[in-house]
Amino acid sequence: MHTYPICRICGNTKLYFSGHLGNLPQINYCSKSAEEAKHLKKIPINLFFCEHCYHFQLGESFSPEETFKTYSYATQFTPSIRKHGNTIVDWFTEKYGMQKNAFVVELASSDGAILRSFVDRGYTRVLGIEPAANIARIARKNGIKTEAKFFSRAFAASVVRRHGKADFVLARNVLAHVPETVDFLQGIRDLLKPEGVFCVETPYGKNLIDFFEFDSIYHEHLSYYLVSTLQYAFGRAGLAIINIEETNMHTGSLAVFAKRVEAKHPVSPHVAEYMQEERKNGYFEKQLYKNFIAKCKLRIANIQPYVSRIRKQESVLVGYGAAAKANVIINLAGITPETINFIVDRNPLKHHTWAPGSGIPIKPVAQLAASPAKHIILFAWNFADQILQANKDLSRAGKQFHVLIPKPMRITPELLQKKNSFKFYRSLDV
Numbered sequence: 226m227h228t229y230p231i232c233r234i235c236g237n238t239k240l241y242f243s244g245h246l247g248n249l250p251q252i253n254y255c256s257k258s259a260e261e262a263k264h265l266k267k268i269p270i271n272l273f274f275c276e277h278c279y280h281f282q283l284g285e286s287f288s289p290e291e292t293f294k295t296y297s298y299a300t301q302f303t304p305s306i307r308k309h310g311n312t313i314v315d316w317f318t319e320k321y322g323m324q325k326n327a328f329v330v331e332l333a334s335s336d337g338a339i340l341r342s343f344v345d346r347g348y349t350r351v352l353g354i355e356p357a358a359n360i361a362r363i364a365r366k367n368g369i370k371t372e373a374k375f376f377s378r379a380f381a382a383s384v385v386r387r388h389g390k391a392d393f394v395l396a397r398n399v400l401a402h403v404p405e406t407v408d409f410l411q412g413i414r415d416l417l418k419p420e421g422v423f424c425v426e427t428p429y430g431k432n433l434i435d436f437f438e439f440d441s442i443y444h445e446h447l448s449y450y451l452v453s454t455l456q457y458a459f460g461r462a463g464l465a466i467i468n469i470e471e472t473n474m475h476t477g478s479l480a481v482f483a484k485r486v487e488a489k490h491p492v493s494p495h496v497a498e499y500m501q502e503e504r505k506n507g508y509f510e511k512q513l514y515k516n517f518i519a520k521c522k523l524r525i526a527n528i529q530p531y532v533s534r535i536r537k538q539e540s541v542l543v544g545y546g547a548a549a550k551a552n553v554i555i556n557l558a559g560i561t562p563e564t565i566n567f568i569v570d571r572n573p574l575k576h577h578t579w580a581p582g583s584g585i586p587i588k589p590v591a592q593l594a595a596s597p598a599k600h601i602i603l604f605a606w607n608f609a610d611q612i613l614q615a616n617k618d619l620s621r622a623g624k625q626f627h628v629l630i631p632k633p634m635r636i637t638p639e640l641l642q643k644k645n646s647f648k649f650y651r652s653l654d655v
């Protein structure tokens with residue numbers, strides 16, 4: 226276990242304790258038996274705020290080695306990831322003049338799904354760096370050159386020695402997982418050519434707070450970034466933000482573009498606007514984070530009674546989506562296999578395993594139609610529209626879907642008529 230009594234970004238040793246949400250096991254671990262799942266080690270979810278760099282962060286965590294040893298892989302070759310990959314190629318081409326011979330490096334490149342979009346559009350000089358060896362192997366099998374390694378400043382030097390400097394560096398959904406943030410960012414600066422561009426995609430900490438997305442708080446997510454904190458962290462590594470785009474990934478992420486601080490790329494006025502909004506709306510105040518945790522605890526306390534009420538009227542109750550989000554809610558709310566009998570998931574690697582902490586069995590989605598369950602708890606609420614769309618026959622057969630985030634409620638296909646769940650949730654009164 227790793228403990229961080231000091232700020233991961235600025236080194237401040239007087240962090241403000243924002244609250245304790247509960248205890249969680251390794252949330253992506255697939256147990257081989259219900260007994261093992263129930264007896265996994267749990268460690269606290271304690272959150273801290275730094276008044277110096279406004280960084281909202283997790284205290285204790287499992288070590289990266291502990292986490293990656295057990296990482297369960299879900300394929301990324303979905304239509305939405307493909308579309309997103311194309312969007313990223315467009316950003317680099319249209320905003321920053323990416324040429325076909327550009328050297329593009331992606332950190333935490335997973336199975337290479339995003340780099341595939343580059344290759345398919347004629348950008349062949351791509352390199353993935355992926356810490357999980359089994360996933361890096363899959364990427365290589367998919368034809369994407371990938372090295373299995375944790376990225377750091379030391380490893381950046383090795384990449385530069387062997388491959389030269391990069392025109393574009395991409396890091397999606399990784400910065401929140403990195404314990405040594407400034408070292409990681411310094412590595413990116415070292416890797417970039419003088420006029421190179423770095424794009425980091427990370428969930429926006431402001432959305433976490435505003436929409437009570439406490440199911441994304443777990444030990445793999447060490448950091449919940451404001452733009453202001455990112456700017457500070459980048460500055461410490463000799464980088465500067467030049468532009469920001471909002472994306473629908475993970476229910477509201479930011480794609481933040483940065484340059485080496487001395488490079489010529491112009492800085493968009495958006496950057497200052499984001500930071501002013503954060504200051505104006507209280508995100509620099511420690512009390513906001515304390516209130517957030519207190520309100521999350523009230524919401525968590527409402528979940529178990531809601532689920533139990535449904536279960537009492539039925540012989541079976543089923544969950545949909547056994548991803549990390551589900552396991553966070555289940556553990557924090559104290560849901561057991563007596564309340565939710567099983568969870569279905571599309572990932573075949575999770576079938577016939579047991580959810581960490583609770584010991585709820587995980588089964589294929591096909592089991593839903595065969596089950597007498599009338600009510601389905603949709604843990605993957607961020608894909609609510611896609612799941613309801615794909616399971617229209619279940620709705621027609623009278624099965625009802627419920628979500629627990631931002632608060633427990635029944636959802637209907639009509640409610641989800643809007644284009645995507647991201648906008649849908651933003652339109653709710655939370």
Ligand SMILES: [Zn+2]
Pocket residue numbers: 232233234235236237275276277278279280
């Ligand atoms: Zn700090």
